Amino acid sequence: ETGVTQSPTHLIKTRGQQVTLRCSSQSGHNTVSWYQQALGQGPQFIFQYYREEENGRGNFPPRFSGLQFPNYSSELNVNALELDDSALYLCASSLGTANTEAFFGQGTRLTVV
Amino acid sequence: GESVGLHLPTLSVQEGDNSIINCAYSNSASDYFIWYKQESGKGPQFIIDIRSNMDKRQGQRVTVLLNKTVKHLSLQIAATQPGDSAVYFCATRGQGWGKLQFGAGTQVVVTP
Numbered sequence: 001e002t003g004v005t006q007s008p009t010h011l012i013k014t015r016g017q018q019v020t021l022r023c024s025s026q027s028g029h030n031t032v033s034w035y036q037q038a039l040g041q042g043p044q045f046i047f048q049y050y051r052e053e054e055n056g057r058g059n060f061p062p063r064f065s066g067l068q069f070p071n072y073s074s075e076l077n078v079n080a081l082e083l084d085d086s087a088l089y090l091c092a093s094s095l096g097t098a099n100t101e102a103f104f105g106q107g108t109r110l111t112v113v
Numbered sequence: 114g115e116s117v118g119l120h121l122p123t124l125s126v127q128e129g130d131n132s133i134i135n136c137a138y139s140n141s142a143s144d145y146f147i148w149y150k151q152e153s154g155k156g157p158q159f160i161i162d163i164r165s166n167m168d169k170r171q172g173q174r175v176t177v178l179l180n181k182t183v184k185h186l187s188l189q190i191a192a193t194q195p196g197d198s199a200v201y202f203c204a205t206r207g208q209g210w211g212k213l214q215f216g217a218g219t220q221v222v223v224t225p
Contacts, residue, residue, distance in 0.1 A: 004156075031211060033211055033212075033213075035213075035215075040217075040218075041217055041218070042202050042204075042215030042216050042217050042218050043157065043202075043213075043215045044215070045212045045213060045214070048211055048212065055211075056211070056212055058212065090156050090157070092156075092157075094211060096211075097211045098206075098211055099211065100145045100147050100159075100162045100206055100211075100213075101159050101162070102159065102211065102213070103159070104149075104156030104157045104158070105156050106154070106155055106156050107155075107156050
């Protein structure tokens, strides 16, 4: 186990709704990155948070937003859900922004119907 | 554009044999190359990484080789075990910060 926990594990939402996914980082880790993994594909970088600030963003629209809290836990918010948002959402924590040894949670499986 | 790709979608290996998983990348500015293992229902698990100024690095039963001339990365697993059955991803990191660019993955199936 990595010590990174995500909730919920599974979620079903209707197109147009909003969703919030949560991540608790491994103890001592100050950096959280979020990834979207479509079925049969590799994870795609959404954004990274370091010490409560966004530290970089991938090619995702503004309706994907996030937060990081003082305890370094994080949220991913997606507004106006689309069917193509159905995917596994992964949170990875690391010590520092440049650390390649990121520890992933088990993911949240989001289904948009 | 930047891309990371794998040569084979599925690799079938007999238990006890060595496995070799290959990966091609296009971004020559990458400074780290990383291998992850993802078992069904779990998040990716870090296996090993290699810095761009190295060409070989060994871990426990695994070896990563980097050929920057042809932009090729490989992961060798010695004495493959049933527990090695998973999807393996290579990933690259741009210089200095943590965005990882993942490839599509190779499914490794270990047969008895």
